Amino acid sequence: MKAEEIELTEKNGLLYTEEVLREFPKVELHRHLEGSFPVDCLYELSVKNNLDSPRDFEEFKASVQFPRESEPDFLTFLDKFKNDWYRSYEDVYRITYNSVKNLINDGIFYIELRFSPEHFALQNDFDREEVTRLIVKAGNKAARETNIIIKYLLTFNRGKQTEEEMIPLYNKLKKLGLPDIVGIDLAGDETNYPPESFKRFFELVEKDGLYKSSVHAGEISPSSQIWASIKELHAARIGHGISTIHDPALQDFLKEKQVCLEQCITSNYQTGSWKDERHHPIGKLYRKGVPVTINSDDPSIQGIDLTGDYYKAMNYLRFTIDDLVALNLSAIKYSFNSEEVKAQLKTDYLNKVSDFKKKHRTR
């Protein structure tokens, strides 16, 4: 970032640096636990488990993060997700606990954190139910200690699990009856595994009525996949959905049906799904009234956290602090909570914003 862009002053006399924005209270709907591991914690795991990765910390860091100077590339990005870090249940617990504990440094007030039980369990064939229980337990403990409100989405990966595998796993996990799990997420390779292939699974989720669904769509695929995710998979929210910018009819449909796009500026740039982050579609979509929210996706892989995305939103897309408040209120509105819980979250959130503004008013 250039030096002259470091400080942002608004007409109302508020001064926001990136450090100040770090304290801005944030509501996040789209962040993967698997992309949120603190690098030092991952390094410790790698040494403890004697894994085949660099022993020099800087080299290690470079090996787990998307290269800063690299051209955007979807496969380079996906290649950073590995599932052989964990060799015991204790490893899964520790990495989750430390990841959630870290969220407070990003100003998180409320988060819906998503994780794939299959990702954590596959390498060692851990019990999927036990892994799920442990992750929720570790996350809740860290969130309690930092005063963050946390809920969870269970991720199913379209390229790594077939629908025939997803359904029995889902049936097992729902029986755990964990109240903090509020949603189901479909992630992974959009191009080769279109929404239609998972219709039976999402019909079942819809029929059960226990969870709402968020589907990754329109990240690198055309807007037809967003339509299909809503109409056939009953998606209540869409992960990314950037191809909406090319489809005015879809923009109207999202407004009418109140389906929210979980947008991720840095992630979209690094994966190559949107090449010009200074003109990320979230600016235009927000101003057209399409429901959108700002999210980090995989901050530790990206080497930039949600605060960095907020900074870009102000700096590149000219969002004001009041726009950011509006986007966060929108995130509360589209969170997977009851209306009663949302009303309480809104009150508490606005109190946090008021404290933040008082603290950082410069004149």
Ligand SMILES: [Zn+2]
């Ligand atoms: Zn994602």
